[in-house]
Amino acid sequence: MTTPSPVPTSLMANAIRALAMDAVQKANSGHPGMPMGMAEIAVALWSRHLRHNPVNPHWADRDRFVLSNGHGSMLLYSLLHLTGYGLPMAELENFRQLHSKTPGHPEYGITVGVETTTGPLGQGLANAVGMALAESLLAAEFNKPDAKIVDHHTYVFLGDGCLMEGISHEACSLAGTLKLNKLIALYDDNGISIDGDVVNWFHDDTPKRFEAYGWHVIAHVDGHDVDAVDAAIAEAKKSDRPTLICCKTVIGKGAATKAGGHDVHGAALGADEIAKTREALGWKWEPFVIPQEIYAAWDAKESGARFESAWNDAFAQYKAKYPQEAAEFERRSAGKLPADWAQKAQAIIAGANERAETVATRKASQQTIEGLAAALPELLGGSADLTGSNLTNWKASKPVRAPRTGETAIQWGNHINYGVREFGMSAAINGLALHGGYKPFGGTFLTFSDYSRNALRMAALMKVPSIFVFTHDSIGLGEDGPTHQSIEHLSSLRLIPNLTLWRPADTVETAVAWTESIEHHGPSCLVFSRQNLPFSPRSDAQIANIAKGGYVLRDWDEEVVARKVILIATGSEVELALKAVEPLAREGVAARVVSMPSTNAFDRQDAEYRERVLPKGVRRVAIEAGVTDFWRKYVGLEGSVVGIDTFGESAPAGVLFKYFGFTVEHVVDAAKAALD
Secondary structure, three states: OOOOOOOOHHHHHHHHHHHHHHHHHHHOOOOOHHHHHOHHHHHHHHHHOOOOOOOOOOOOOOOEEEEOOHHHHHHHHHHHHHHOOOOOHHHHHOOOOOOOOOOOOOOOOOOOOOOOOOOOOOHHHHHHHHHHHHHHHHHHHHOEOOEOOOOOOEEEEEEHHHHHOHHHHHHHHHHHHHOOOOEEEEEEEOOEEOOEEHHHOOOOOHHHHHHHHOOEEEEEEEOOOHHHHHHHHHHHOOOOOOEEEEEEOOOOOOOOOOOOOHHHOOOOOOHHHHHHHHHHHOOOOOOOOOOHHHHHHHOOHHHHHHHHHHHHHHHHHHHHHOHHHHHHHHHHHOOOOOOOHHHHHHHHHHHHHHHOOOEEHHHHHHHHHHHHHHHOOOEEEEEOOOHHHHOOOOOOOOEOEOOOOOOOOOEOOOEEEOOOOHHHHHHHHHHHHHHOOOEEEEEEEHHHHHHHHHHHHHHHHHOOOOEEEEEOOOHHHOOOOOOOOOOOHHHHHHOOOOOEEEOOOOHHHHHHHHHHHHHOOOOEEEEOOOOEEOOOOOOHHHHHHHOOOOEEEEOOOOOOOOEEEEEEEOOOHHHHHHHHHHHHHHOOEEEEEEEOOOHHHHHOOOHHHHHHHOOOOOEEEEEOOOOOHHHHHHHOOOOEEEOOOOOOOOOOHHHHHHHOOOOHHHHHHHHHHHHO
């Protein structure tokens, strides 16, 4: 705990209020109510408990702070500025303007000190669960009886909106089950949302709800009493469970006439109200002016240096006694792959090629994971209650479990049973990836990507290396029927910027998809079949080109003078394209088969390579068991697409493929139609 400042906490809190109302007023856009209402809560946490170093925002053992109610971003920007991060006042004055470091909602990678992008309510809370889980697992893995090098907390600010969102149930239920005692959430219980008094649509008994999850709950805390909040945080840090601190607050606290109402939630106060508020608060300084003594009270650079220096000393002793573990911790904290990664990755791909197996790509994925787990101790898998279907476990995988009775340390594992919580799983994976130290992935059926879609979008926005595994990728799953058969999902996920989707056709493409996703600096979706897919022989050059997203799997004879067509296919439909080559030849058509496991990766290649694979002037046919519109990008209006633009049916997979036209005959007809 940090020694309280001699400057009155009221002045420290009012500095936040002034900055928030002035920035929102200048932008004529934003949310002043939450920053003004949570100002004292921020004083208690940031000046008395938060272990961080503004000079080194990436210090490995820092406490993590997440603003789940991200619309109140000026609270976080004020704190980062006041405590000494590299966020100058000019950026606060430029709030919500183009290319500023203070966007409307906090954005990871844009603003120094922001741990995760928040805005879609509830996801910050779920990210924080992932961060706290990472801390617990790293502590169980690296700490020794005589040395703790992983020992930090994850703090979350959240509001009514976060708790109304269903993801809060998914994430907090899991956190309570796993007893993530380093997770502390401070609830801004102001009873107001955009539409007004929430009692009319949100009447939950929140303390009892969280007690039912297995959380430690501290209820009825005066959110405007710094000492009361301070004491609650101190109590929470002693708990063997995650803690919810329910802070009763007044939204827009300090505003002269608008405090307590929904009008202060998401709009500038107005010049007259701000003038009256300054007078009521006794805040005599001009907009964006903070007196030096208040800066000094907030400044965390000196305390942060002490925190990190003490940790550095402890880590040096740890390193002397446990050099191997220390080196591994440093590597993983830095996000670096093992020195021999390239060789091991190539061996995994070569092994798949040598075995030449005909298996479902979900099985090929599991086989690849076996090799990855041996090469990457940081690999952390999981599934949303579909482990046996997604095949996201492996022989040496160990399930993560809650601490044993009487203990606080989580039972370390490298595979997480997330339960039926697709959205919560995906957002927690983002938190694990953001925290660092692990390479997380989790699986479910492709059709359930709908449940988790916004977490995938947030991963893409942040460019974090989360890996999302999706199996049962099409009508090929068969009898479960249209509720479980993905039709539009492949195309829609490909449209998310920064997200790379892979739909491999066999074991080798699966191995490449996995190794590329491990190396990629952004999120990936790995999409696998339920049904067996045949192995395709390839040259070394072809194997090398798989990573480019699209490549020539079978080529025409350049010397043959004939009508030519390019068959582009993904996943299970590559087999269909290959089988169509000979019938087309009998019709006087030379066909090139292009396997395109990742359109996203292919589109990143230079124009020369793309032209080599898909030369202009040659008609094209795309084949994929999904919606057809996406493929017009590659085949044009003159080409053909063999796809499906309706929902599926319940029947055996073979029957469905034939019923929906995924036959050699249909592909041949489509190619001839494209040429006519």
